Amino acid sequence: MESSVLLGDCLTILQTLNDNSIDVIYLDPPFFSQKNYAMNTSEGKKYVFSDKWENPSAYKDFMKNRIKECYRVLKDTGSIFLHCDTSASHFLRSILDEIFSPNNFLNEIIWTYKRWSNSKKGLLSCHQTIFFYTKSKNYTFNKLLGEYSPTTNLDQILQERTRNEVNKSSYKKDENGNVVNTTQKKGVPLSDVWNIPFLNPKAKERTGYPTQKPLELLERIIKISSNEGDIILDPFCGSGTSLVAAKILNRNFIGIDNSKEAVTITQNRLNNPIKSESQLLKKGNSSFMTLSPEKMDILRQFNAKPVYRNKGLDGLINDFENDRIIALKIQDSDEDLYESAQKLDYAKNKRNLDLGILLQTHSDIQLLGISDKNIFPGIKIIKSYKFFLNQLILDNFDDTNKFSL
Ligand SMILES: C[S@@+](CC[C@H](N)C(=O)[O-])C[C@H]1O[C@@H](n2cnc3c(N)ncnc32)[C@H](O)[C@@H]1O
Incomplete structure (x- = not known):
């Protein structure tokens, strides 16, 4: 069957x-x-x-008639x-x-x-x-x-399990008594709760069509339920997200x-399929945790709340x-103090905010000559602090205030 996009009442x-x-x-x-x-899109087009x-009855009748047809063609x-x-x-x-029978209900995906x-x-x-x-x-x-959850015990993932003489589950061991690792376990079965970000206003795949769904969501649906060459039907296709996903995954579509x-x-989308990459999906929740362990350590010592993904701020301190x-x-290694x-x-x-604290992590030449000027009122610089065996040592905590009034 040829793939197609059709205009009309479904x-x-x-x-x-x-x-x-x-x-x-x-x-x-x-x-x-x-x-x-x-x-309204940025190009001035309006979609409605x-x-x-x-x-409610009008809606229910509308849906019932269409779902009945879906059943027939499936x-x-x-x-x-x-x-x-x-x-x-x-x-x-x-x-x-x-229409489908409660026996054929499989999942409620959230x-x-x-x-x-x-x-x-x-x-x-x-x-x-x-x-x-x-x-x-x-x-x-x-x-x-x-993905495994971050709290999953790695040993449990890697070590193969077996039943012992009294039918109790235990780790499998080889003839030398060493635990046998498995290569099989690569993740947990997908659950019915899917955490997939909404398309943000600047997402590359956004067309401007109201209620457009993310491709990631449709790709997942199509992957679990079909194989290459199968036919996917979307009777209310809108901006065509499901069809683009089908095309990317080598399925046919209507x-x-x-x-x-x-x-x-x-x-237009089918002629030029574009998918946005979600950092959240690629790297998990940790994608937003952009602060190094060293920085997190310092923030902890200052009792500061971390601020992620901000070039000017690493934390906020509540000065009750x-x-x-x-x-x-915290000064970054590639930044001079200025x-x-x-x-x-x-x-x-x-x-x-009226006060900022800057933790100096390294000395730099730029500092010479401007150190006595009050260039940044309201910024207090804490200088000469270093890490030693993972421990933060702050010397001269109070002494420097080079840019402040
Ligand atoms: C929620 S939107 C679909 C959005 C789509 N999933 C996407 O990602 O862009 C519902 C669509 O149903 C269409 N629609 C409403 N009534 C329809 C009908 N009787 N037959 C076909 N399409 C209809 C609307 O024009 C709208 O595009």
Whole structure:
């Protein structure tokens, strides 16, 4: 089957597809948010779609008719992933049960991400739901492995287990009594909670289409449920995220949307698939922990709260006595003191803090000649401190104040 992107109501188009012809269906329909979505892109384009309904019944009927068609076109080995949120997840789960049978419910995937907002009274909503049903018990499923948690005992990962004479689990040993390591364990089975960042406003893959989902999410869905050459169908394809993921993973696809702009964006994306790299996903949570162990050690000694990914600041000190917060920076090895003070000064002023402490880590020539000038009022420099056998030694803690008033 040829891959295609089709313009029209998905119900009408689904009705033209053959029975048992599709391997995986991913639907990201209107969520019953009772909102109109609009977004202006930097190139001045406007994308809109409506998610307003007369009443819940109108929405339920709309979804039921389309899910029924999805069931018909899905192969017996196929799976369906229905993306929704708390606005209608309760309706949709019962529609899926009715059409697919509760026996074919496989997972409720929670897609979770970080958001910063404090606008409403109640808990901040940080997830969406993807219902995963199959058409029969004979479904395609590829196991993916997730990362071990940082607290996992490494020995337990590496050492092979066996049952002893009394059927108790124990480490397997060779004839010399040495524990046998396994090469098998490379991760834990993927759980149903997926922590994948929302596309940030500057992400390379962002098209400007409202409600665009991250490629990483769709790639994961497609990988677990299909093989190369399979057909992926997305009846509400929007900006075409699932189809781009399918293309990257060498699957065939059919995308449908009743918005002309959506179809155009999808076609453009398919011609030039771009994926943003998430540092969080690549390196795990540690990607944000950019401070060296030495710096962390110093911050601990100052009782400072670490500040990550900031060139002018490494920590903040709560000065309870004077009811203020002090900015702290540790001079980097590639910075001269002037440069460090300049960065700290900028970061401190940006946050309206009146005192900054700069810890000097090495001497530099630049310092000569400017040391007596009051170039950066409000910055106190602590000089001549060094590490010795991992221990911080601060000498002359109080003596220097070269740039301060
Ligand atoms: C939530 S968005 C999909 C976003 C998409 N997953 C992405 O990553 O860009 C829902 C899409 O459904 C489309 N839509 C709404 N009603 C439709 C219908 N009856 N038939 C086909 N598409 C429809 C809208 O135009 C919108 O693009």
